[in-house]
Amino acid sequence: MLNKIDLDDLGIYEGISETIVTTTHGWTANAAPMGIIRKKDKLFLRLFKDSTTYNNVLSEKRVVANITWDPIIFVDSTFGDLDDSDFETVHCNGMSFAALKEAQCWVAFECTNTKLTSEALIAELVPVMSRVNGCILRAPNRGLFGVIEACIHATRYKLTGDEKYLRLIKAYGDIVEKCGGDEEKEAMELLYNYL
Numbered sequence: 001m002l003n004k005i006d007l008d009d010l011g012i013y014e015g016i017s018e019t020i021v022t023t024t025h026g027w028t029a030n031a032a033p034m035g036i037i038r039k040k041d042k043l044f045l046r047l048f049k050d051s052t053t054y055n056n057v058l059s060e061k062r063v064v065a066n067i068t069w070d071p072i073i074f075v076d077s078t079f080g081d082l083d084d085s086d087f088e089t090v091h092c093n094g095m096s097f098a099a100l101k102e103a104q105c106w107v108a109f110e111c112t113n114t115k116l117t118s119e120a121l122i123a124e125l126v127p128v129m130s131r132v133n134g135c136i137l138r139a140p141n142r143g144l145f146g147v148i149e150a151c152i153h154a155t156r157y158k159l160t161g162d163e164k165y166l167r168l169i170k171a172y173g174d175i176v177e178k179c180g181g182d183e184e185k186e187a188m189e190l191l192y193n194y195l
């Protein structure tokens with residue numbers, strides 16, 4: 001099992017890390033942005049009902065948390081499906097996992113102590129395997145953070161239809177326009193198209 005030092009080395013710090021969580025159902029892989037919650041040395045996932053990720057974790061009890069700075073993957077995996085060719089299969093302890101080829105690094109977890117509430121599933125994550133594909137040195141960019149915030153408000157807009165979320169998306173879109181590079185701007189365009 002990985003220890004605290006390893007989690008730090010893999011970029012998963014105290015608080016909530018925004019990752020792309022990949023899961024499987026049979027041979028079908030799925031990706032969606034999900035927060036990995038770290039409290040001291042414990043990790044958790046809180047999944048709201050009715051997503052594919054929720055259903056896959058309920059049946060397969062395993063996930064991979066992929067770390068990426070790719071804004072287009074954040075948008076595409078929130079609202080659409082990634083291509084099969086974006087995934088690779090990895091094996092560990094007799095289990096198979098789907099990871100993202102593009103990830104800078106990923107950690108595969110078994111889900112334990114799963115608790116179900118009326119609206120969500122909370123699982124504790126036990127790391128079983130990790131890989132660092134390559135680290136990108138990158139200064140914080142408000143454009144990327146803007147895309148991530150806009151994605152979150154877009155999921156809320158889809159759920160509730162409340163127009164306040166459209167105003168928030170527009171505000172983050174303005175930041176992306178000001179601070180983002182071509183990829184962040186393209187991701188924002190994609191997001192507007194999904195709405």
Ligand SMILES: Cc1cc2nc3c(=O)[nH]c(=O)nc-3n(C[C@H](O)[C@H](O)[C@H](O)COP(=O)(O)O)c2cc1C
Pocket residue numbers: 018030031032033034035036046047048049050051052053054077078079148151152155
């Ligand atoms: C940055 C970000 C973080 C998210 N974190 C969570 C989370 O921790 N739990 C959750 O249930 N949904 C979370 N979501 C919403 C899901 O990604 C969204 O509902 C997605 O459409 C689920 O896709 P799926 O049906 O393929 O699993 C997050 C969305 C974004 C953009």
